[in-house]
Amino acid sequence: MTEQNLLTTPPRHIAPPAWKLSTTSGTEMIEQLLRTYQRRSHAGTVVALEGSTSHVVFCVLSGWLSLSKSMEDGQRHIIDFALPGDLVNSVCANNKTNALQIEAVTSATVAVIPDYRWASLLEDLPQLKNLEDRVIAGTLSRLSERMLRLGKGNAETRIAYAMIELCIRLRAVGAVRDWTFHLPLTQQQLGDFVGLSSVHVCRTLRSLSRLGVIAMKDHMDITIHNIDGLAKIAGVDPRALENQIIPSGRR
Amino acid sequence: MTEQNLLTTPPRHIAPPAWKLSTTSGTEMIEQLLRTYQRRSHAGTVVALEGSTSHVVFCVLSGWLSLSKSMEDGQRHIIDFALPGDLVNSVCANNKTNALQIEAVTSATVAVIPDYRWASLLEDLPQLKNLEDRVIAGTLSRLSERMLRLGKGNAETRIAYAMIELCIRLRAVGAVRDWTFHLPLTQQQLGDFVGLSSVHVCRTLRSLSRLGVIAMKDHMDITIHNIDGLAKIAGVDPRALENQIIPSGRR
DNA sequence: CACGATGATTGATGTGCGTCAATCGCGCGA
DNA sequence: TCGCGCGATTGACGCACATCAATCATCGTG
Structure with a gap:
């Protein structure tokens, strides 16, 4: 399901x-x-x-x-x-x-x-061939952005960025409706993704909820309530995201 | 110079x-x-x-x-x-x-x-074309390995891995002699590379020196004295390195 | 030769996050 | 229906690393 x-x-x-x-x-x-x-x-x-x-x-x-x-x-x-x-x-x-x-x-x-x-x-x-090149460039770009946060960002930055990245990628395949999407991950897996312990992932998610930038329902249904606030925490220019993260040419 | x-x-x-x-x-x-x-x-x-x-x-x-x-x-x-x-x-x-x-x-x-x-x-x-593919694959592979250490490794692991990676890459272009090579980096830059503060880079390098796995001379001339020990700290199988890190086919 | 600048080194102190542990909540299978 | 197990949550505690700050070493420059 x-x-x-x-x-x-x-x-x-x-x-x-x-x-x-x-x-x-x-x-x-x-x-x-x-x-x-x-x-x-x-x-x-x-x-x-x-x-x-x-x-x-x-x-x-x-x-x-x-x-x-x-x-x-x-x-x-x-x-x-x-x-x-x-x-x-x-x-x-x-x-x-x-x-x-x-x-x-x-x-x-x-x-x-x-x-x-x-x-x-x-x-x-x-x-x-062109498509393949774009996919590779997109992958490298994503890895770089994530590496930057992994090296220099704190827990909130990393989680916020992960949410933004995944939201944009999911939106490109039509899996986002009204800023809401399903994250089929355990907090352990999310932690392995952003370089945090599962315990701290939990704390950070709740902290972001308390700030009102995101909301969670039913074990990992995420809604982004304030993309600008979230982007600020993630250390991103929201406009830059559109071009940087979506590998394919679609909206 | x-x-x-x-x-x-x-x-x-x-x-x-x-x-x-x-x-x-x-x-x-x-x-x-x-x-x-x-x-x-x-x-x-x-x-x-x-x-x-x-x-x-x-x-x-x-x-x-x-x-x-x-x-x-x-x-x-x-x-x-x-x-x-x-x-x-x-x-x-x-x-x-x-x-x-x-x-x-x-x-x-x-x-x-x-x-x-x-x-x-x-x-x-x-x-x-073939070469280009290998270069890209090598880059992705390097980024992945580094990301793994950045996410899960401590300071010694990250520095040790950086030394191994750079040594192998430099060896491929003939810039290593007797396990010695020149690192043209400030500790600040090395820190920006492995995700540590320059102060802690310093401490970690001296710690690795004290362990006897590496030695330093003249502001960043590095000698690897014990590659097996270093690889162990870095969390790598030394044999795996040969294939994983060198992008070109040469030894 | 003193100087200022840059980077390495070392110590003291603080903190963000990991780890341990207990509890809670939910779904699932017998 | 009860119990089992996995995962989320929360608190307590400790540590690895950042930060601040002082000193030192080296080098280029007037």
Whole structure:
């Protein structure tokens, strides 16, 4: 049911914004491909192991994935979330080893596209190359912004920024209505994402609630009540967000 | 003089490892291009402003660049360093706006290649595409590793990891001899890189010295005395480093 | 040669966040 | 229906790191 939100809000025939090309024929071609390689993962499933070899590109069709890294002592950090419409090519340099562990946070449908298939598609549809570049640039930009807060921001800054980033990304796929969206995360997971303990995530969320900038309902339904106040806490120019965080060209 | 180290150790005719292609003709073509667009920046110069528009690709030929981001209150974080041989395409999604501020840490020579020129080069030399992919994957991998330590590691872990990462990257361009290399950074800059105050960077470096894993001479000449101990503190498998951090294929 | 500037070093003090622990609330399965 | 378990919440306490401040070392400059 957590995932129902995400499945119903965008058009059901799977065409997240990133995939909307100008040519209709291209779009159809891609949708065909996505359907072919589509797979379903239950919440909590490990989709790809950190360090394993892999020759695929992932495209999220519905649900959330987490991309994480762990230290030897078991400490885990969530480097990024992959939301519907996101493209994930989790290989590291040189060899084809996964740099990140990919897990399904909610139950999710993911297109698992073989490398060679993706490469040939790129040749048929040169516009895709452009899209791929934008996705990569967007990812780097997001990571940088988050890193900045992780290094220099306090708990409120980090949480506020996470809320803004996720809200904007979710809005791009139609999963936000009236500044309200569903966060299918435990406070532990949110903590692993922003670099805080789950206890302190809790305190910080309540602190932000008390300030009136956000509100929470039913275990993680978030409403942003005062985006300007939230942006101020997060240390962002709200206008800059529009261009910086949304990877695809859509509104 | 800081930069002299970097200029003399690699072959003087500018061919950092990333640029070593299998075909000799390709290499010559590229070297020609690099010479054409080569420019010199003094230490401390701002090469590209955060938020400015830009249509270029940077290639570092000698010296260090820092890629940083600032919050409104002036707090700065160094997202990455660009070392000799590194490729920097600091544009964010959608528009052609620099997501990062690029500064010369030491005096540096940088090839500033126009976008269109780079694009046409990619068509002439398909191998370059491969290289570009590896550079991007390497960058993402480095950012992830650093983010993990930033989120979950203590001061010693972060500093130890930074030393290992920089040592390996510098070794790839021949700037390490007998586990010794020159760090052209103030402790303030190193702090902005790992997310610590300059005071605590100092304390941590001295702590690592006392443990005997590293040694320092003359304001930032670093020697790694015990790589296994250092890797243990950094929370890394030393063998994994070889593949994970070096973006190019060279040892 | 004294000087001022910049950065490293070291100590003292404060605090933001982690950790531990107890309680609460809810959903789920027997 | 009761109980079990996971996650949220809240309080108490401690620590790692930031901050402030003083001293020192080095270097370039008039």
